[in-house]
Amino acid sequence: MPVPFYEDIVVLVEQGNEPYVAMKPIAESLGVSWQGQHAKLGERFAATIKEILIVAEDGKPRGMTCLHLRKLPAWLYSIGPNKVKPELRDKIIRYQEECDDALWNYWAEGRTARIAAPSVSQHIALSRHRLTLLKELQRSNDVGVRAAVHEQLAQTSQLLGLSVPELMTIGKDDPFPEASLKPLWDALEILDRRGERYNHAPWLSGMIYLKLPHLEALFKKNSISFHFDAEMRRAMKASKQPKFVSTGPKGSSIEGKTIRCWIFEGPLNPEPSLGHIFSG
Incomplete structure (x- = not known):
């Protein structure tokens, strides 16, 4: 079960009607050494970990070390926020304070309560x-x-x-x-993490206006290897999430003038803290 938690995906796995959490993606997301954390799991949580076959982040199925959900808080609080990079401290604290509750609610309350309106x-x-x-x-x-x-x-x-x-x-x-759109989403995620504003649509409009020359300039500025070739443009026109609408002139909330852009209908009501992602 892929569970959205802020900008991450936490993989929740059912094994024998019990919830387990794939641990390597969480460790890497938090910026801590997986080798060290794997050793810690084996030493402190041996009775509650399992090797379970799931699809990893790179798309390949492999056995991954999974920890029983009820032990996740103990593992999270074993990570000292002051021992990691300063930019990751708030994220680790957020995981410690909220992640286990979010996963338990997802597990216990059923699909209708799991996610009503994803950000x-x-x-x-x-x-x-x-x-x-x-x-x-x-x-x-x-x-x-x-x-x-x-x-x-x-x-x-x-x-x-x-x-x-x-x-x-x-x-x-x-x-x-x-x-074929995955490289584009990956590139936009990097821009988002770096605080780059690239959606020209009005804030909270639920729309996405992408000006390709502007994006290419941002990719170059951030040393991101990406090019809008013919295959990528065809894939963008076939996009269902977000839904491709058309190309044409729209008012830019970034440049304050009419621009020619690619227009998508995106998810509504993004959270204020996620304003750089597809936001005006």
Whole structure:
């Protein structure tokens, strides 16, 4: 179960009707050494960890060390915020204070209460995870792996309000244009983390206006290797999350004048703290 937590995706796994959490993605997200944390888990939490086959962040299925959810707070509080980079301290404290409650609520209350209206950041994270799952299904021939990945794809698609492709329709030779958008979402996520403003739509409008020359300048400024080639433009026109509307003139909230841009209908009501992500 991919669970959005602020700008991250925490992977919740059911094993024997019990909730477990994939630990390596959390450790890496918090900027702590996975090698050291893996050793700590083996020493302090050996009775409550399991190796479970899931789809990793790179899209490849592999066994991952998972900790029982009820032990997550103990592990989180074993990380001293003052021992990490200053820019990560607030994030670690937020995980310590909120993450276990969010996961328990997600686990206990059912899908309708799990996520009523994902924020813009959560939409991006979920969309990227969905594309990773689609790409794994395209290249995998293993029946068991495909079934497990498709189950995760169904859960992620439902959270985004998207249809779930039939498993038999997804194969190595079946192109999914939206999978080509992952490099764009990755590039925009980097801009967001660096506080770069790139959405020209009015704040809280629920729309996304992307001026490609402006984006290319920001990518160059931030040393991001990316180019809007013909394949990327075709994929953008096929985008369903956010939904592509058209290209044309719109008023820019950044430049204060009319610009020609790509227009998307994005998720509504982003949280103020996530203002740089697809925000005006």
